[in-house]
Amino acid sequence: MTDIAATIRQNHDQESILRGAAEVFIQHGYDATSMGVLAENLGITKSAIYHHVPSKEYLLQLALDRALDSLEAILVDPLASTGSAIDRLMYVLRSSVGVLTDQLPFVTLLLRLRGNTELERSALTRRRAFNQVIAELVDQARTDGDIRSDIDPRTTTRLLFGMIGSVVDWYRPGGPVSAEDVANDVVAVAFGGVRAR
Amino acid sequence: MTDIAATIRQNHDQESILRGAAEVFIQHGYDATSMGVLAENLGITKSAIYHHVPSKEYLLQLALDRALDSLEAILVDPLASTGSAIDRLMYVLRSSVGVLTDQLPFVTLLLRLRGNTELERSALTRRRAFNQVIAELVDQARTDGDIRSDIDPRTTTRLLFGMIGSVVDWYRPGGPVSAEDVANDVVAVAFGGVRAR
Structure with missing residues (x-):
């Protein structure tokens, strides 16, 4: 947090506070993050945040909108x-991984939502609508004979989501694997599997 | 929680308290669960738990040992x-999904550990050692030409773990997909991908 905190102290605006807050929410949990905890972690005063x-x-709300707007733009x-x-389906999945790596803290928050408040439930409704589009593409591709029929389509969709969603646990911008490689690799493994042929 | 709570009220022993506690830890978070919160959710007194x-x-510790002992037994x-x-590799992954579905609350706790205490860090060390065996099998299978070489082996391993770990988010015992089907489907998708051929 120190780099972000330093940036915010020097030149805080809504955008830098938003990015910093998303990291603090992820680290401490949204429910456990009071404005006091947030201010302390960002290295600014509460009144600076309230400004x-x-x-x-x-x-x-801003963080979740950022994630959801970007995902919905794909469609x-x-x-x-x-x-x-x-x-x-391949286009939507590849683009989803792109949004995930590009908007990492915001998508991470979206994926960890528990639905404790009206705001969270509203975001979950949008997330489900997005997922539903993917589920329908899986169903259609299966009907077309392009997706294997030996696996329940719900399981197929869940395993695809599982693989994509897990990227937030290890992908880090500037790390050894580029965002583009991650998107390519997820699509390659999801559609072709890890086995050499 | 009501079914578990009813069972525990009628006939509480260490095993039923352990299973109930794991569910409460998952629902409320381990850190946020005091013995008072636990007693309330299990529908018994604190002194009954301390008994x-x-x-x-x-x-x-018991919950994490249950998960880790079962995983390590695979090896x-x-x-x-x-x-x-x-x-x-296929045997270990299929068996891991079996442990996951069989020991669902315990493996869920293991996968959500943050390492805030010595106990948690010790469990994470064991989890990493288990994962390391899988990573080495991926490397060896890649050297053998049986795992595709166009994807970084670390990414391959992470996507395998991601797909397997995500099963705790949707698999429920007694649900529409059997534990055996889940294990078969995970291995099928992980190695062959979702695309029909």
Whole structure:
């Protein structure tokens, strides 16, 4: 947190507070993060935070909107709505990994939501609608004969989500594996498996 | 929790308290679960709990040992130590999913550990040693030409772990997908991918 805290101290604005807050929420848990805890971790005063945002709920809302807006934008692309279901599915999954690596703290918060508040439940509803599009693409690709039929389609969808979602646990920007490699590798393993052929 | 609570009220012993405690730890978070919170959720008195276990740390230790002992037992089987690396890898992964579905609350706790205490760090060390065996099998199978070489072996291992670990998020005993089907499907997707061929 020290780098972020230093940046925020020097030049705090809503964007840097939002990014810092997302990291603090991930580290301490949203429920356990009071505005006091947040201020302490960001190295600024509570009033400096209140100058930019009215509440911690507002910060969570901004963070979740950032993740959800980016994911939903994928579905608006013609590549997500035209062509075969398998190609659209691959496009949506690859792009989802791109959003995940690009908006890492925000997507991490989205994936760890428990639905304790109205705000969280509303975000979960949007997340489910996004997931539902993917589930329907899996179903359609299976009907087309492009997805294996020996596995229950719900299980197929869940394992795809599981693999993608797990990327937030280990991907770090600037680490040894580039964001582009992660997206390529997830799609390669998800569709082709790890076995050499 | 009501079914578990009812069982514990009627006939509480260390085993039922352990299983109930694991569910409460998962639901509320281990750190946020005091012995008072635990007693309330289990529907018994604190002194009834103390009759069977000395502390909540002891319950966590028992839960984590249950998960880790079961996972480590996989590696002792001859199928995990003889034959080709790819066959051993498939055996270990399939068996790991079996432990996960069989010991669901305990493995869930293990996977969500943050390492805040000495006890947690000690369990994480054992978890890492187990994961290291799998990472070495991936490396060996890759050297043998049985695992695709176009993906970084660390990424391969992480995506395998990600897919397996995500099963705790949706698998429920007695649900529509049997434990055996889950294990088969995870191995099928992990090694062959979801694409029909």
